Amino acid sequence: MPTGTTAGRAPGTEDFDELARLSEIRSRGDITDEELRRAKELVLSGSGASSASAAGTPTSGR
Numbered sequence: 001m002p003t004g005t006t007a008g009r010a011p012g013t014e015d016f017d018e019l020a021r022l023s024e025i026r027s028r029g030d031i032t033d034e035e036l037r038r039a040k041e042l043v044l045s046g047s048g049a050s051s052a053s054a055a056g057t058p059t060s061g062r
Contacts, residue, residue: 018043 019040026036 015043 022031022036022039022043025031026033031039
């Protein structure tokens with residue numbers, strides 16, 4: 001029985017999805033390179049999307 005997964009997803013899948021979403025937001029020009037860098041650091045450190053929002057990353061689907 002697998003442990004440490006969410007809804008049957010492999011560990012790291014959520015991080016990959018979040019990084020892809022951040023990249024898309026940056027390509028639209030909704031965040032700066034610096035905001036992208038800080039948000040990526042938060043995701044990769046395990047702080048997740050909620051902390052990325054505090055770093056100035058929009059969470060709404062503009």
